[in-house]
Amino acid sequence: xxxxxxxxxxxxxxxxxxxxxxxxIGLPTLVAHHLPAGIDVFxxxxxxxxxxxxxxxxxxxxxxxxxxxxxxxxxxPGAAAFDSALSFGVIRGGHxxxxxxxxxxxxxxxxxxxxxxxxxxxxxxxxxxxLVSGAKRVIVAMTHTAKGEPKIMKHCTLPLTSVRRVDLVVxxxxxxxxxxxxxxxxxxxxxxxxxxxxxxTEATLIVPAQVPVMPISA
Amino acid sequence: MKKVVTLADAVSxxxxxxxxxxxxxxxxxxxxxLIDELVRQGKRDLTVIGNDTARPGVGIGKLIAAKLxxxxxxSHIGTNPETQRQMIAGETEVELVPQGTLAERIRAAGxxxxxxxxxxxxxxxxxxxxxTVEIGERTFLLELPLKADFALVNAKRADYIGNLEFALxxxxxxxxxxxxxxxxxxxxxxxxxxxxxxxDAVGVPxxxxxxxxxxxxxxx
Numbered sequence: 052x053x054x055x056x057x058x059x060x061x062x063x064x065x066x067x068x069x070x071x072x073x074x075x076i077g078l079p080t081l082v083a084h085h086l087p088a089g090i091d092v093f094x095x096x097x098x099x100x101x102x103x104x105x106x107x108x109x110x111x112x113x114x115x116x117x118x119x120x121x122x123x124x125x126x127x128p129g130a131a132a133f134d135s136a137l138s139f140g141v142i143r144g145g146h147x148x149x150x151x152x153x154x155x156x157x158x159x160x161x162x163x164x165x166x167x168x169x170x171x172x173x174x175x176x177x178x179x180x181x182l183v184s185g186a187k188r189v190i191v192a193m194t195h196t197a198k199g200e201p202k203i204m205k206h207c208t209l210p211l212t213s214v215r216r217v218d219l220v221v222x223x224x225x226x227x228x229x230x231x232x233x234x235x236x237x238x239x240x241x242x243x244x245x246x247x248x249x250x251x252t253e254a255t256l257i258v259p260a261q262v263p264v265m266p267i268s269a
Numbered sequence: 270m271k272k273v274v275t276l277a278d279a280v281s282x283x284x285x286x287x288x289x290x291x292x293x294x295x296x297x298x299x300x301x302x303l304i305d306e307l308v309r310q311g312k313r314d315l316t317v318i319g320n321d322t323a324r325p326g327v328g329i330g331k332l333i334a335a336k337l338x339x340x341x342x343x344s345h346i347g348t349n350p351e352t353q354r355q356m357i358a359g360e361t362e363v364e365l366v367p368q369g370t371l372a373e374r375i376r377a378a379g380x381x382x383x384x385x386x387x388x389x390x391x392x393x394x395x396x397x398x399x400x401t402v403e404i405g406e407r408t409f410l411l412e413l414p415l416k417a418d419f420a421l422v423n424a425k426r427a428d429y430i431g432n433l434e435f436a437l438x439x440x441x442x443x444x445x446x447x448x449x450x451x452x453x454x455x456x457x458x459x460x461x462x463x464x465x466x467x468x469d470a471v472g473v474p475x476x477x478x479x480x481x482x483x484x485x486x487x488x489x
Contacts, residue, residue: 097368098294098320098438114297115425115436120348121295121323132437134444134472135294135320136376139369143389173356173365174347176395177321181369184389214392 054223057240058192060085060267061221062151065190066092070148071141073097073182076120079151079192085268093127095147097178099138102130119178142178143185150186152179154193154220156207159254161216161229163191164209176212183213195222201253203227203234224248226265233257238265272431272475273483279454280306282480283419286339288316290375290417290446295321295348296328298439300423300456302482304331314339318375318417320368320442321345322352336360342415344368367395370412372445378414379448385412420450422473427457428464431478432471440472447473456482 052060059081066072066086073095074080083105086092096103096118104125106112112123141147156164163183166176183189196202203220220227225248226238235257239248245262280303283289293299299319307315308331315338322343323330332338333352340362346352355361366374373385386409390396400411422443424433433455435443447453455478 096438098297099441100438113437115439117295117297117438119294121297121327126437132440135368135372135441136445139372143369143387172347173353175321175343175345175365176367177345177347178368180367180393180395181389184387184391185369211393213389 054194055081057223057267058194058221061226061265062190062192063087063268064266065219066090066149069093071095071101071146073142073147073150073186075150075152075179075182077153079153082151082192087268095138095141096124097138097142097182099134100126100130100132101141102127139178139181142181145185145187147182147186149188149190150182151190151192152182154191154202155197156202156204156209157191157217157220157229158204158207159233161234162207162214163189163212163217164207165191165212167210169210179212183215183217188219189215189217191217191220193220193222195224195248196251201251204253205255224251227256235259236262238263240265272478272481273429273460274480276302276306276482277310279303279480279482280310280312282452282454283307283312285313286315287312287419288417289318290420290442290450291317291319291329292420292422292441292443292446293319293323293328294438294441296323296330298423298435298441298443299323299328300421300482303421303454303456304328307332307337308335311335312337316340316342318342318415320371322349324348325351333361340364342366342371344371370395371415372442374412374415375442375445375449377412378416379445382414384414386410387412415449417446417450418452420446420453422447422453422455424455424457424473426459426461426466427455427478427481428461428466428475430463431455431475431481432463432466433457433473433478434466434470435472444472447477452479453477454480454482460484
């Protein structure tokens with residue numbers, strides 16, 4: 052199993068039946084493919100729909116039914132469409148149960164940086180700042196390191212997406228829960244030791260006596 | 270009907286240097302003929318307010334490629350390398366605004382509000398130079414209204430007097446922008462007799478639309 056699939060399968064266990072969720076572009080979108088049986092989730096796309104699903108098959112693309120990347124999607128029975136103000140009202144107003152977003156860095160305070168690398172990559176924040184500020188639960192899904200360098204830092208060196216503390220960080224090596232006391236190592240990935248996680252992490256981790264192995268969805 | 274104008278006439282009303290709001294999200298819901306006509310007439314030094322600059326060759330991306338845009342106020346340029354190149358080269362000024370804040374700033378202008386208070390961006394680079402307001406336990410940023418000279422909006426259907434109906438994710442910023450500009454120019458895939466669009470289905474009431482771009486006959 053590749054690292055992105057592993058991360059997606061672990062994140063998939065975080066949903067409750069009936070949740071309203073918004074998945075960021077890239078790795079987070081994989082989560083939708085791995086929901087456990089019996090867990091039905093409504094997916095929002097911030098361009099104005101609740102109830103999006105993957106395009107059922109090629110040949111059905113419609114210019115008026117697209118995801119936030121502009122690609123064609125489908126819609127489940129019961130889907131609803133609306134304008135951008137209502138879409139972000141859903142996000143900011145406390146109506147969105149969970150968002151899953153990619154990350155460039157997370158720091159000891161649980162703050163996320165995921166929208167720019169000054170001088171190198173300035174794509175814009177899109178909806179990320181609203182999602183992190185407003186969702187009831189923020190899950191960061193990202194690789195633990197980038198080219199061998201830790202992404203979980205003492206302090207983010209990249210511009211923050213929000214000062215809000217995220218709720219969970221799921222990587223290919225570990226599950227980490229940011230708390231008021233610091234980052235708690237909750238689980239390690241199959242075949243990964245606590246020592247390996249610590250070595251790949253710049254931030255200080257709080258390590259409980261028992262750190263179970265990460266469960267993943269079937 | 271007096272509201273219906275030709276494509277060329279609609280765009281000829283837009284002067285160089287105008288501030289335009291352009292509906293759409295990655296090209297979905299962006300008025301395609303108005304964009305092409307802006308390029309054909311070579312309007313210069315435009316300020317464009319829109320969610321994104323789409324991709325090269327798509328939607329607002331066509332205006333960027335033709336170098337008609339001096340300044341863009343948007344939430345995302347990551348899918349258009351040409352916008353990023355022009356920004357880095359200093360050819361185009363880019364103001365990045367969180368997407369929900371962009372929607373609310375436009376809404377504030379159109380709804381007669383002096384601004385909005387949002388938690389989005391507090392403590393980040395977005396907050397630089399902006400006032401914060403404490404309400405209860407929380408801190409909010411004061412974000413100011415965004416207005417335009419023209420809104421270019423795209424509908425799924427319009428009727429003869431300019432009521433607009435939208436489809437799914439092509440709605441996005443269009444109804445908000447139709448409230449926030451001095452002059453609203455609408456384009457639609459279909460223009461139908463009054464009454465075909467039921468009052469409950471109207472997304473933008475006709476009184477907000479100043480000009481509706483007429484359609485060429487495709488047969489008959």
